[in-house]
Amino acid sequence: MVVRLDITDEELDKLFRALADTTRRDILRRTLVGEASVSALAGAYDMSFAAVQKHVAVLEAAGLVHKTTSGRERLVRADPEQIARARSLLVELESLWRHRLDRLDAILSEDLE
Amino acid sequence: MVVRLDITDEELDKLFRALADTTRRDILRRTLVGEASVSALAGAYDMSFAAVQKHVAVLEAAGLVHKTTSGRERLVRADPEQIARARSLLVELESLWRHRLDRLDAILSEDLE
DNA sequence: GAGACGTACAACCATTTGGTTGTAGGTTAG
DNA sequence: CTAACCTACAACCAAATGGTTGTACGTCTC
Numbered sequence: 001m002v003v004r005l006d007i008t009d010e011e012l013d014k015l016f017r018a019l020a021d022t023t024r025r026d027i028l029r030r031t032l033v034g035e036a037s038v039s040a041l042a043g044a045y046d047m048s049f050a051a052v053q054k055h056v057a058v059l060e061a062a063g064l065v066h067k068t069t070s071g072r073e074r075l076v077r078a079d080p081e082q083i084a085r086a087r088s089l090l091v092e093l094e095s096l097w098r099h100r101l102d103r104l105d106a107i108l109s110e111d112l113e
Numbered sequence: 114m115v116v117r118l119d120i121t122d123e124e125l126d127k128l129f130r131a132l133a134d135t136t137r138r139d140i141l142r143r144t145l146v147g148e149a150s151v152s153a154l155a156g157a158y159d160m161s162f163a164a165v166q167k168h169v170a171v172l173e174a175a176g177l178v179h180k181t182t183s184g185r186e187r188l189v190r191a192d193p194e195q196i197a198r199a200r201s202l203l204v205e206l207e208s209l210w211r212h213r214l215d216r217l218d219a220i221l222s223e224d225l226e
Numbered sequence: 227g228a229g230a231c232g233t234a235c236a237a238c239c240a241t242t243t244g245g246t247t248g249t250a251g252g253t254t255a256g
Numbered sequence: 257c258t259a260a261c262c263t264a265c266a267a268c269c270a271a272a273t274g275g276t277t278g279t280a281c282g283t284c285t286c
Contacts (some may be wrong), residue, residue: 016132049245050248100147
């Protein structure tokens, strides 16, 4: 079964925007390997708790992570589906480029006729 | 030959940032299929010439497109290498997630011992 | 040479972003 | 119960973003 790539431009904007920050990419790495609480994440960076909280919120709005409640903690866990969607778009773009090369080949072949 | 993924965090920030805009992704599609002048691109969008010029500049700073001079025109052409780099990072992230699943499998196996 | 075309770039503006501090509320430990 | 911990959220601020208009300069056409 092939995953449908029905994703709006707005969602893609949020997705790539969320990936366009070093701290957020690092949070993604950590929560892909294993879930972590917001304060555990905050302890890893040289910025305030609230700043890290905002980064997590950006990732969450992009669908890259989800939060689950566990007592007084909120555990953050990455969701690889949105990463796959972003990758799919890049693959689509690369295929456009290959298509250009194919057309170039076709034109060169025509010249030989 | 494998492409080395030596790219700084700052470059990745610019790369994903450049991809996080619908107009810029569209410019990328057009210039992947075939090169286009800045004014030709500007004619395709409902915004000023200068605005499109800025979008092209963002793509250029991220290394996603290059400009060549042809008379009074500047032809914009996409470079798929940076797209491949962004894709590589996403693949790396996805592999981290698979690693988590592997660890989970290992833990479950240990319980059976 | 004159005018039209294509581009670059500066100046300006509203909004968003990424950070801060402070306040408040739910949860756990002693 | 009280104190410490974890989180949420508002208010604020500087800088970046995405748009605009205006000006200037090289290039093509007639």
